[in-house]
Amino acid sequence: MLDKLRFENTNIYDTTKNRQSNLQFKPTGSYSGSDGGVTVEFWLKKNGFDTTLTTIETLFDLWNGKSTTDSTYGRLRIELDGTGSNTCFRITCRSGSSGFTYNEIGTGSITNTTNVANNAWKHYAFTLKTSGSTIDTRLYVNGQLNDARTLGTSIEQVTGSLIANIGSLRTGSEGATVLREGYGKVVSCSFDDFRYWKCRRTEEQINRFYNTHVGGGTNTDDSNTNLGVYYKFNEGITTTSASE
Numbered sequence: 335m336l337d338k339l340r341f342e343n344t345n346i347y348d349t350t351k352n353r354q355s356n357l358q359f360k361p362t363g364s365y366s367g368s369d370g371g372v373t374v375e376f377w378l379k380k381n382g383f384d385t386t387l388t389t390i391e392t393l394f395d396l397w398n399g400k401s402t403t404d405s406t407y408g409r410l411r412i413e414l415d416g417t418g419s420n421t422c423f424r425i426t427c428r429s430g431s432s433g434f435t436y437n438e439i440g441t442g443s444i445t446n447t448t449n450v451a452n453n454a455w456k457h458y459a460f461t462l463k464t465s466g467s468t469i470d471t472r473l474y475v476n477g478q479l480n481d482a483r484t485l486g487t488s489i490e491q492v493t494g495s496l497i498a499n500i501g502s503l504r505t506g507s508e509g510a511t512v513l514r515e516g517y518g519k520v521v522s523c524s525f526d527d528f529r530y531w532k533c534r535r536t537e538e539q540i541n542r543f544y545n546t547h548v549g550g551g552t553n554t555d556d557s558n559t560n561l562g563v564y565y566k567f568n569e570g571i572t573t574t575s576a577s578e
Contacts, residue, residue: 356562357396357498358532359410360491361427362464371463371534374412375474375544377526381453383416390415390424391523397504398494405430408492411507412460414450421445427462427469427486428508434486435508439473441481455526457544463534464488470534477541500528500565530563 362370374394383391391414398408411426413436418424421440427433439460443449450456459474468484497504501523529548547566548558 355496356532357496357530358491358562359396359398359408359496360532361462361469361489362491371461372410373459373461373529373531373533373535373540374410375457375459375531375535375540376528377455377457378450379453379455379524379526380414380451382451383414383422383447385416389417392499392501392503393523394498394500395502395504396496396498398492398496400494402506402508406494408494408496409508410462410492411503416447418447421481422447422450423458423473425460425462425471425485426508427471427489429489429492432487432489433469437471437483437485439471439481439483440475444475445473445480455524457527459535459540459544461534461540474537474540474544477544479537498530498563500525525565526567528563528565528567529561531560532562533560 359372360370361372376393378393392411393414394410394412396408396410398406400407402409407428407430409426409428413424413426414422415424416422418438421438423438423440423445424436425439426435426437428435439445457474457476459477461470461472461474463470465484465488467488469486469488470482471485472482473480527547548561548564
């Protein structure tokens, strides 16, 4: 099998430099330039929760296209619960029946509904990596570790047709019979600098780069090839100086 392959106007496929799927979801094991794991980070500004419209708001949803009852089902989902009394963040990390579903992450008043939805920009980073028989799951707020939990049961690499949405579901949640792609939209939220890393970023890396740009990860640059997806949201001209 070829370990290097390139087609015009597409990603380079090079297993020696961790250039496979941009959404590679491998919570366990190590590979070139990484100790494994995954990191999802972004800036978020939210001005409130309207639980009369929905209680659950989807921030990020990665799915491999398999049925929720399939043994090869894979999912990584980050959500907000507008009824959460302690923390409003929820994470799902699944491979078949292993992993965990809709677990809380976050501690202290900084992650409750009032402080998350106070119309101010904050940076959130979620890291996951298999640790023994569980999954080491961490949340960083503005570059500082807020919570660390060992959740669920360990999972191997999730394979299949990996596609993700920002701001809505890819498909129905586990056990749901009605929800489909596009449901779970955030009611009032702005995103900036969204990054999906094919590795678990360290506390030092998150703290150093959460409020600045990172380079690399492209087809012509060998640095940061673990950076699978990077949306800066700074393209285009609105002609309105007040636009954020």
